[in-house]
Amino acid sequence: MKRIDLEAHFVTPEYVSRLLANEGCPRYVEDKQAKVRRLYCFPDTPEPLPNVIFDRLLDLGEGRLRDMDAAGVDVQVLSLAPGVELFDPALGTELARKMNDALAAAIQKHPDRLMGFASLAPKLPEAAADELERAVKELGFKGWKTNSNFGDSYLDDEKYWPILARAEKLEVPIYLHPATPAIPQMRTYGFQLSGPVFGFGAETLLCLMRLIFSGAFEKFPGLKIIIGHLGEGLPFIFERIDFFHGKPFVFPEGKFKIRQRLSEYVKNNVLVTTSGNYLEPAFMCTYQTLGISRILFATDYPYEDSKNCIRFLEGITLSQEDRDRIYSLNASRLGISG
Amino acid sequence: MKRIDLEAHFVTPEYVSRLLANEGCPRYVEDKQAKVRRLYCFPDTPEPLPNVIFDRLLDLGEGRLRDMDAAGVDVQVLSLAPGVELFDPALGTELARKMNDALAAAIQKHPDRLMGFASLAPKLPEAAADELERAVKELGFKGWKTNSNFGDSYLDDEKYWPILARAEKLEVPIYLHPATPAIPQMRTYGFQLSGPVFGFGAETLLCLMRLIFSGAFEKFPGLKIIIGHLGEGLPFIFERIDFFHGKPFVFPEGKFKIRQRLSEYVKNNVLVTTSGNYLEPAFMCTYQTLGISRILFATDYPYEDSKNCIRFLEGITLSQEDRDRIYSLNASRLGISG
Numbered sequence: 001m002k003r004i005d006l007e008a009h010f011v012t013p014e015y016v017s018r019l020l021a022n023e024g025c026p027r028y029v030e031d032k033q034a035k036v037r038r039l040y041c042f043p044d045t046p047e048p049l050p051n052v053i054f055d056r057l058l059d060l061g062e063g064r065l066r067d068m069d070a071a072g073v074d075v076q077v078l079s080l081a082p083g084v085e086l087f088d089p090a091l092g093t094e095l096a097r098k099m100n101d102a103l104a105a106a107i108q109k110h111p112d113r114l115m116g117f118a119s120l121a122p123k124l125p126e127a128a129a130d131e132l133e134r135a136v137k138e139l140g141f142k143g144w145k146t147n148s149n150f151g152d153s154y155l156d157d158e159k160y161w162p163i164l165a166r167a168e169k170l171e172v173p174i175y176l177h178p179a180t181p182a183i184p185q186m187r188t189y190g191f192q193l194s195g196p197v198f199g200f201g202a203e204t205l206l207c208l209m210r211l212i213f214s215g216a217f218e219k220f221p222g223l224k225i226i227i228g229h230l231g232e233g234l235p236f237i238f239e240r241i242d243f244f245h246g247k248p249f250v251f252p253e254g255k256f257k258i259r260q261r262l263s264e265y266v267k268n269n270v271l272v273t274t275s276g277n278y279l280e281p282a283f284m285c286t287y288q289t290l291g292i293s294r295i296l297f298a299t300d301y302p303y304e305d306s307k308n309c310i311r312f313l314e315g316i317t318l319s320q321e322d323r324d325r326i327y328s329l330n331a332s333r334l335g336i337s338g
Numbered sequence: 339m340k341r342i343d344l345e346a347h348f349v350t351p352e353y354v355s356r357l358l359a360n361e362g363c364p365r366y367v368e369d370k371q372a373k374v375r376r377l378y379c380f381p382d383t384p385e386p387l388p389n390v391i392f393d394r395l396l397d398l399g400e401g402r403l404r405d406m407d408a409a410g411v412d413v414q415v416l417s418l419a420p421g422v423e424l425f426d427p428a429l430g431t432e433l434a435r436k437m438n439d440a441l442a443a444a445i446q447k448h449p450d451r452l453m454g455f456a457s458l459a460p461k462l463p464e465a466a467a468d469e470l471e472r473a474v475k476e477l478g479f480k481g482w483k484t485n486s487n488f489g490d491s492y493l494d495d496e497k498y499w500p501i502l503a504r505a506e507k508l509e510v511p512i513y514l515h516p517a518t519p520a521i522p523q524m525r526t527y528g529f530q531l532s533g534p535v536f537g538f539g540a541e542t543l544l545c546l547m548r549l550i551f552s553g554a555f556e557k558f559p560g561l562k563i564i565i566g567h568l569g570e571g572l573p574f575i576f577e578r579i580d581f582f583h584g585k586p587f588v589f590p591e592g593k594f595k596i597r598q599r600l601s602e603y604v605k606n607n608v609l610v611t612t613s614g615n616y617l618e619p620a621f622m623c624t625y626q627t628l629g630i631s632r633i634l635f636a637t638d639y640p641y642e643d644s645k646n647c648i649r650f651l652e653g654i655t656l657s658q659e660d661r662d663r664i665y666s667l668n669a670s671r672l673g674i675s676g
Contacts, residue, residue, distance in 0.1 A: 046590045053587075154523070183523050185492070186544060189551035195588055197579050197600065198547045202540055206524060209536045213527035229578065233571040239617035240567065241535050249391075250533055252384045262535065279577035281623040288619040 002074035002338035003327040004115075005306065006175065007228055007275045007298035009081035011057040012102045018087070018095060043180040044191040056302035057081070060106035065113055071306035073299065075338040078103055079117040079145030081303075082179055086151065092121030096131055104139040115336065117145035117175055122160050129166035136170045142336045143172035143226075147179035148204040155207055156214035164220050173224040173271070173334050178204045196276065205232040208270065215257035217265045224269060224334060228298060230286045231272035238263060238289040266290070271334070273298030274326065278312040297327045340412035340676035341665040342453075343644065344513065345566055345613045345636035347419035349395045350440045356425070356433060381518040382529040394640035395419070398444035403451055409644035411637065413676040416441055417455040417483030419641075420517055424489065430459030434469055442477040453674065455483035455513055460498050467504035474508045480674045481510035481564075485517035486542040493545060494552035502558050511562040511609070511672050516542045534614065543570040546608065553595035555603045562607060562672060566636060568624045569610035576601060576627040604628070609672070611636030612664065616650040635665045 049057075056067065060078075068076060080099050084092040096119040107114045118135035120128040135141040144167060146155065153159075155176070167174055178200030181187060186199040193199055204227055217223060227234070234241075241262040244250035258265070272286060275298040286295060297313070299306035313323060331337065387395075394405065398416075406414060418437050422430040434457040445452045456473035458466040473479040482505060484493065493502075493514070505512055516538030519525060524537040531537055542565055555561060565572070572579075579600040582588035596603070610624060613636040624633060635651070637644035651661060669675065 045587065047586050050587055156526075183521055185521050185541075188548065191588055193547055193551050195582075197582060197588065198544070198575075201575065201578070202544065203523075206536070206540065209531055210523075210526060213531050230574075233574045236568070236571045236574040236617070236620045236623060237536075237539065237615065239620070240539070240615050243614070243616075244533075244535060248385050249383065249388060250529055250535065276581070277575065277578050278581075279574070279627065281626040282574045282577070285574065285617075285619040285623040289617065 001324045001328045003072060003297055003310070004075040004077065004331045004336060004338050005068075005073045005299050005301065006077050006226065006273050006296050006331060006336070007177070008076035008078050008301040009057060009303065010060055010078050010103065010106075011080065012099060013058065014102070015080065015084075015095065015099060016058075018091075044187060044194045046191055053302050060103075060114070061109065065110065067301070067306070068113065071299070071301075072310050073301075073306050075113055075115060076301065077115040077117055077142055077336060078106075079175065079177070080119045081145075081177070083145070083147055083177075084119050084121050085147045085179070087121065089121055089123035093124050093127050093131070095119070096121050096128070100131065100135045100139060100141070104141075107140070112338070116141045117143050120144055120146065120163065122146065122150060122155070122163055125160055125162040129162045132163060132166050132172075133170060136172055141172075142334070143167070143174060145175040145177055147177060148200070148207045149179055149182040151182055154210050156210040156216060158214070161216065161219070164216055164223055168220040168222045171222065171335060173226050175226040175228075176204055176207060177228065201229050201232040204228075205234055208232070208234070212262055212265045213258065217269045218258060221268065224271060226271045226273060226296065228273045228275040228300070230274065230277040230282050230295075231270075231290065234266065234270075234272070235286040235289040236282075238266070241266075267294075270294070271296055271330070274309055274313060275300040276304055278308060280312075280316050283312075283316060292322050292325050293330055293333075295326050296330050339662045339666045341410060341635060341648070342413040342415065342669045342674060342676050343406075343411045343637050343639065344415050344564065344611050344634050344669060344674070345515070346414035346416050346639040347395060347641065348398055348416050348441065348444075349418065350437060351396065352440070353418065353433065353437060354396070356429075382525060382532045384529055391640050398441075398452075399447065403448065405639070405644070406451065409637070409639075410648050411639075411644050413451055413453060414639065415453040415455055415480055415674060416444075417513065417515070418457045419483075419515070421483070421485055421515075422457050422459050423461075423485045423517070425459065427459055427461035431462050431465050431469070433457070434459050434466070438469065438473045438477060438479070442479075445478070450676070454479045455481050458482055458484065458501065460484065460488055460493070460501060463498055463500040467500045470501060470504050470510075471508060474510055479510075480672070481505070481512060483513040483515055485515055486538070486545045487517055487520040489520055492548050494548040494554060496552070499554065499557070502554055502561055506558040506560045509560065509673060511564050513564040513566075514542055514545060515566070539567050539570040542566075543572055546570070546572070550600055550603045551596065555607045556596060559606065562609060564609045564611060564634065566611045566613040566638070568612065568615040568620050568633075569608075569628065572604065572608075572610070573624040573627040574620075576604070579604075605632075608632070609634055609668070612647055612651065613638040614642055616646060618650075618654050621650075621654060630660050630663050631668055631671075633664050634668050
C-alpha cells in the first residue's frame with residue numbers, strides 16, 4: 001500500500017524572486033545587508049526560513065525523492081506555500097498559471113512520485129475557477145490548496161463561491177492551509193503566537209466554521225474540505241458544536257442559514273490530515289469522533305520532517321487496515337491514488 | 339466526598355436593571371414592546387435568555403438549592419455572569435462591590451452550600467486588586483471570575499498585572515470565563531459562531547496563550563488560571579505547542595519573553611474544568627495530557643443542566659479516586675473545600 005502525502009510544499013525560483021521583489025506582497029523581505037538569500041516566508045516570522053528548508057522547497061527532483069525514500073513516502077501531492085493569494089489579484093492570477101505549469105513539468109518527470117494541488121488567485125474568482133478546471137483536466141491536478149485567510153476575507157465570502165462550485169463540479173477537494181492570521185488579536189506576540197503554535201490552527205478552524213455557517217455546504221453538498229493537524233482541534237469540540245442545536249437562544253429558527261447539526265456538515269464535507277499533531281490522545285480523539293475514513297496522511301514536508309509523522313503513525317495502536325486507509329485508501333476516494 | 343461546582347452563575351435585580359438601563363453597557367436591551375422582561379444576556383444573541391434560565395440566575399436561595407439537590411451538587415462557587423467588566427470602569431467598580439456584598443449575604447444564609455468568586459472591574463486595576471483582597475479576606479471569597487476579553491484588551495495587558503499580583507499573593511485562582519469575542523472575524527455569523535459553539539472557547543484559549551506569551555507566569559509563578567470546557571481545546575494541541583521550542587525560525591533566542599516550554603506553564607499555572615464538553619474522547623485526551631490533578635468539576639449552571647455533567651462523569655471509566663479528585667480534592671488544593 002503506497003503512502004500518499006497530502007501536504008508537501010514547494011516554491012520555484014520565480015516565485016521566490018516575486019516575493020523578494022515585494023511585488024504586491026510587501027511583507028516578504030530580503031536581507032540585503034547579509035548578502036545572502038534569506039526568505040521571510042510568512043508575515044510575523046522573527047527569523048528567515050533556514051536555508052536547509054528553503055533548499056528543499058526549491059527542489060522538485062532528486063533531492064526531494066531521496067528525502068521521500070528516506071522517510072518512506074511514496075507520493076507527495078505538492079502545493080505552493082505560502083501561495084499566490086497575497087499578491088495583487090492580476091499578478092496572482094498570472095503567477096498561479098505559471099506555478100501550475102512549473103509543477104506540472106516537475107510531475108511529468110516523476111509521474112509515479114509527484115502529484116499536484118493547484119495554485120489559484122481567488123480574488124479573480126471566475127479566472128480562478130477556470131484555472132482550477134485547466135489544472136485538473138489538462139494538468140491532472142488533484143484539487144486546490146488555499147490559505148486560511150485572504151487578508152480582508154475568508155473562503156466563506158460568496159464572491160469566492162464560483163471556485164467552490166467548480167471544485168464540486170470537478171469532484172476535487174480544497175485543502176485549507178494555515179496562513180498568518182488576519183486577526184490583529186492573534187498577532188500581538190509575533191509569530192510565536194500567530195504561527196504554528198496557535199494562530200495557524202485557530203484561524204483555519206475559524207475559516208471552516210465560517211464556511212459551515214455561510215451555508216456553503218448547503219449550496220455545494222458535494223464539496224470536500226481538507227484541514228490539517230488532525231482537524232485543528234475540531235474533534236475535541238465535536239459534541240459541543242451540536243450542543244445548542246435547536247435551542248432558540250443560540251439557533252433561532254429561520255434566522256440562520258443552515259439546517260443540519262454542525263457535526264453533519266463535518267461528517268459530509270470535511271476530512272482531516274495527520275500533519276503536525278503527533279499526540280496520541282489527540283489522534284484517538286479524532287479517530288473516535290470523526291472515524292478512520294476521514295483521516296488522511298500528510299506530513300507538511302519540508303517544514304516538518306516526514307519521518308516524524310510515519311514514526312508516530314507506526315507507533316500507535318492501529319490495525320494495518322486502518323493504517324492503509326490513512327496512508328492511501330481514504331485519499332483514493334477523493335480521486336487521489338498512486 | 340462533596341461535589342463542588344466551580345462554575346455556577348447568578349445575577350441580582352440591581353445588576354439586571356443596570357444592564358437594562360444600558361448604563362455604560364449599550365448592548366443589553368429590553369424588549370419594551372413585548373412588555374415582558376427579556377434579557378439579552380450576551381452581545382450577538384438573536385433571542386433573549388429564556389425566562390427559566392433568567393429566574394434561576396436570580397435565585398440565590400431555595401430554588402437554587404433544590405436544583406443543586408436534584409442534580410447532586412453539594413456546593414456551588416457562584417460568579418456573576420456576564421460580569422461587570424463591560425460597564426464604565428467607575429460604575430463597574432461600584433457595581434462590583436455591591437455584587438460581592440450581595441453574594442456574600444446569600445452565602446451567609448447557606449454557608450455549607452454556596453461560595454463565591456469575586457466580581458471586579460479590571461479597568462481600575464488597583465481598586466480591583468483591593469476589592470479582590472476585601473472579597474477574599476473579609477467575605478471569604480475563593481478567587482476572581484473574569485471575562486475572556488475586556489473589549490479593547492485582554493488580561494495579559496500589563497496594566498492589569500496589579501490584579502494578577504494580588505491574586506498570587508492571596509493564593510486564589512482566576513477563572514477565565516468566555517465572553518462574546520472582541521474579534522470581528524468571529525462575529526460575522528452572530529451568536530451562532532461567536533457564542534458557545536466556537537467563539538467563546540477560541541477566544542478564551544487565545545487569552546490564555548497571550549497570558550503565557552506575555553511573561554505573566556514568569557512574573558507570577560504562583561498564579562493559577564482556571565479555564566472551562568476541558569481546557570478549550572488546549573489538551574488537543576498539547577504536543578504542538580511545544581513542537582517549535584528551541585527552533586529559531588519560530589522562537590529566536592532573546593527575542594521573546596518566556597524561557598520554558600509552553601506546556602510547562604500550562605502544567606504549573608493552568609487548571610481546567612468539566613463544564614460544557616461532555617465528549618468522552620475529549621475528556622480522555624485531557625486526562626492523558628494534563629493529568630487528573632488538573633481537572634475540576636464545573637457545570638455552568640444555570641446556562642447548562644448540572645445533571646448532564648454528573649451523568650457524563652459517572653458514565654465514563656474512571657476510578658472512584660479520580661472522581662473524588664475531580665469533584666472535590668483538586669479544588670481543595672486551591673483553597674476551595676466544602
